[in-house]
Amino acid sequence: MVQAQRKMQTQVGTAEQGDTEAQLSIRNLSKIFKTGDGVTDISLDVQPGEMVTLLGPSGCGKTTVLRSIGGFLEPDSGDILIRGRSVLNLPPEKRPTAMVFQSYNLWPHMTVQDNLAFGLKIRKRKKVEIERSVTEALELVQLSGAARKYPGELSGGQQQRVALARALLLQPDVLLLDEPFSALDAKLRMEMREELREIQTKTGMTMVFVTHDQEEALSISDRIVVMHAGKIEQLSTPQDIYDRPGSLFVASFIGRINLMRSISDGQHIAVGSKVVQQDGSTSIPAGACTLAVRPEDLYLTGEPDSLEGTIRQVMVLGHYAEVSIHCEQEHLKMFVPREQAAELHSGQAVKVGFHKFTAFSEVSS
Amino acid sequence: MNWYFRSLGARRIVEFVLLVVFVIFFLGPLLNLLILAVSGKWQYPAALPQSWSLEWWQFVLSQDDVLESISLSFLIATVVTVCSIIVCIPAAYAFARIAFPLSRWFLFSFLLTHAFPKMGLYVSIAVLFYKFGLMNTFLGIVLIHMVNTLMFMTWIPSSAFRSVHRAQEESARDAGAGPLRVFWKITLPMAFPGIMVASIFTFLSSLDEAQGTLLVGIPDFKTMPIIMYSIIADYPNTTGAVFSVILTLPTVILLVAARRFVSADVLAGGFQVK
Ligand SMILES: Nc1ncnc2c1ncn2[C@@H]1O[C@H](COP(=O)(O)OP(=O)(O)OP(=O)(O)O)[C@@H](O)[C@H]1O
Ligand SMILES: [Mg+2]
Numbered sequence: 001m002v003q004a005q006r007k008m009q010t011q012v013g014t015a016e017q018g019d020t021e022a023q024l025s026i027r028n029l030s031k032i033f034k035t036g037d038g039v040t041d042i043s044l045d046v047q048p049g050e051m052v053t054l055l056g057p058s059g060c061g062k063t064t065v066l067r068s069i070g071g072f073l074e075p076d077s078g079d080i081l082i083r084g085r086s087v088l089n090l091p092p093e094k095r096p097t098a099m100v101f102q103s104y105n106l107w108p109h110m111t112v113q114d115n116l117a118f119g120l121k122i123r124k125r126k127k128v129e130i131e132r133s134v135t136e137a138l139e140l141v142q143l144s145g146a147a148r149k150y151p152g153e154l155s156g157g158q159q160q161r162v163a164l165a166r167a168l169l170l171q172p173d174v175l176l177l178d179e180p181f182s183a184l185d186a187k188l189r190m191e192m193r194e195e196l197r198e199i200q201t202k203t204g205m206t207m208v209f210v211t212h213d214q215e216e217a218l219s220i221s222d223r224i225v226v227m228h229a230g231k232i233e234q235l236s237t238p239q240d241i242y243d244r245p246g247s248l249f250v251a252s253f254i255g256r257i258n259l260m261r262s263i264s265d266g267q268h269i270a271v272g273s274k275v276v277q278q279d280g281s282t283s284i285p286a287g288a289c290t291l292a293v294r295p296e297d298l299y300l301t302g303e304p305d306s307l308e309g310t311i312r313q314v315m316v317l318g319h320y321a322e323v324s325i326h327c328e329q330e331h332l333k334m335f336v337p338r339e340q341a342a343e344l345h346s347g348q349a350v351k352v353g354f355h356k357f358t359a360f361s362e363v364s365s
Numbered sequence: 366m367n368w369y370f371r372s373l374g375a376r377r378i379v380e381f382v383l384l385v386v387f388v389i390f391f392l393g394p395l396l397n398l399l400i401l402a403v404s405g406k407w408q409y410p411a412a413l414p415q416s417w418s419l420e421w422w423q424f425v426l427s428q429d430d431v432l433e434s435i436s437l438s439f440l441i442a443t444v445v446t447v448c449s450i451i452v453c454i455p456a457a458y459a460f461a462r463i464a465f466p467l468s469r470w471f472l473f474s475f476l477l478t479h480a481f482p483k484m485g486l487y488v489s490i491a492v493l494f495y496k497f498g499l500m501n502t503f504l505g506i507v508l509i510h511m512v513n514t515l516m517f518m519t520w521i522p523s524s525a526f527r528s529v530h531r532a533q534e535e536s537a538r539d540a541g542a543g544p545l546r547v548f549w550k551i552t553l554p555m556a557f558p559g560i561m562v563a564s565i566f567t568f569l570s571s572l573d574e575a576q577g578t579l580l581v582g583i584p585d586f587k588t589m590p591i592i593m594y595s596i597i598a599d600y601p602n603t604t605g606a607v608f609s610v611i612l613t614l615p616t617v618i619l620l621v622a623a624r625r626f627v628s629a630d631v632l633a634g635g636f637q638v639k
Pocket of ligand 1: 033034035037038056057058059060061062063064065212
């Protein structure tokens with residue numbers, strides 16, 4: 001129910017960009033460091049209860065954006081509004097945000113209990129009330145027994161959960177998370193992701209999540225902001241970003257993809273001996289272009305109009321197999337079911353077809 | 366017997382021998398001193414004194430100027446420690462957090478006070494003190510002691526502050542604490558062990574300081590080490606032993622009390638130039 005509601009809000013939010021109801025609104029934010037790196041012209045609206053992920057390679061400016069929202073960096077220009085009010089002139093302690101840092105979140109000289117109670121004591125809450133909220137928060141992150149322990153006595157994952165609990169206790173209007181799980185091993189990371197998503201559904205909190213892990217972004221976000229070299233490359237839902245990458249960078253950064261050099265005549269695109277029709281939505285001008293096809297959208301076929309190639313390698317990876325094919329000067333990867341893979345061997349001549357693709361003109365990107 | 370040593374291996378044996386040498390080298394003189402301090406008569410070839418007595422303790426402790434010097438020394442050491450903390454902790458924090466130009470050279474310059482021959486430095490300071498009327502004053506002695514303590518009191522706490530991560534301070538700001546509260550509740554407590562170690566060093570080095578005190582404090586200010594020089598010169602060995610035990614005692618007590626703060630990390634961290 002809650003989930004459905006949030007999805008609704010998300011869609012409304014996407015439809016009406018610049019809506020004044022946005023929980024967090026970033027307008028033309030720019031921050032350039034002395035070194036010349038930084039972010040330029042970042043605009044983003046986050047709706048109440050939405051989880052938006054900033055995704056991009058290392059150094060693309062994700063942390064810079066997040067720290068600007070939290071008040072730890074002063075932007076050169078642009079504005080940041082939370083529930084319609086500019087927070088640009090507020091120091092971090094006055095902003096209605098809470099941040100979970102990548103590491104070194106906790107204070108080692110205080111018990112978990114005191115770590116969690118710190119912010120509440122400053123807010124002059126009653127003792128009984130603090131006690132109760134802390135207990136609840138620890139239950140929420142499944143660490144009920146840890147109140148009397150010191151951070152040094154907890155594992156990395158437990159520490160990050162305490163940090164999350166502490167941020168949640170502040171009941172921020174916007175929760176900021178800077179790669180909070182990147183120091184954890186793969187399994188724990190997965191668990192924490194699910195937990196975070198669950199907490200978000202339970203509390204309906206607005207979150208901005210930073211990661212450089214595309215899988216993480218695809219799995220937990222309502223919307224993803226793909227960043228590249230300090231700029232927003234694409235802003236959309238995970239599905240949309242995966243299926244309709246807006247640029248060659250997004251296509252190659254999100255998920256795995258085969259890129260094929262090809263030539264467009266305005267209506268058709270020729271890749272090797274195969275010619276595909278352009279659909280109406282994106283028209284590639286005549287000239288060189290790149291065709292991007294997901295490995296799962298390639299299939300082996302007997303159709304006449306297809307790419308001819310030879311299998312170089314078959315790797316069985318659990319319930320499916322990854323097949324590398326050398327195909328008219330390109331190396332292609334495709335996924336086939338394991339049973340089908342049993343009949344394939346390297347050196348075998350095959351024909352490869354595809355229907356779904358995205359084309360990028362070489363001139364524009 | 367042989368099999369036993371062979372099973373230990375050559376390395377173990379070498380380690381053991383080194384340890385024994387080390388213990389004899391450091392603890393031997395101390396032990397000798399302790400025995401000497403409670404001996405009555407002790408003639409050369411004997412391993413232990415022929416008679417035991419506390420008469421020299423009585424003698425030393427009945428001297429008025431000895432008792433006075435002890436209380437004076439502790440007073441000076443306390444004042445020096447407090448002043449050094451007040452002066453150096455803010456400086457240490459600045460060095461750790463604010464990257465101003467030449468900060469590395471500033472830190473390095475503290476080392477220089479230890480690179481010159483002490484007496485030369487003291488004499489040139491004394492010339493200045495003379496102009497300002499600081500000779501033979503309490504303030505003068507405190508200042509000359511602080512010349513020595515500035516280094517520990519800045520370097521060690523500075524590295525302690527540096528070991529407090531920015532994110533830890535920032536998450537406190539995030540939780541609603543202003544800059545001052547962050548310093549008191551987060552940064553200072555986390556750097557406390559380093560500051561404690563530096564303060565103990567300062568206290569002990571002030572207690573032990575003789576050269577500068579002698580130069581600046583004559584004739585009125587006689588601290589423990591200065592009284593000790595004259596007593597050693599005028600009385601038998603045993604008084605010297607008694608006195609060194611008295612002088613060593615605070616060091617031992619403080620070090621034992623501070624053991625929980627003194628970790629190799631803190632000490633090693635204190636002497637990095639960053
Ligand atoms: N304080 C600073 N001074 C100078 N340059 C900085 C500073 N902080 C960040 N940068 C530069 O700004 C760019 C963006 O940094 P940012 O920390 O936002 O990257 P990021 O996307 O968070 O990367 P990562 O995934 O590695 O954390 C980088 O090129 C970085 O070198
Ligand atoms: Mg970052």
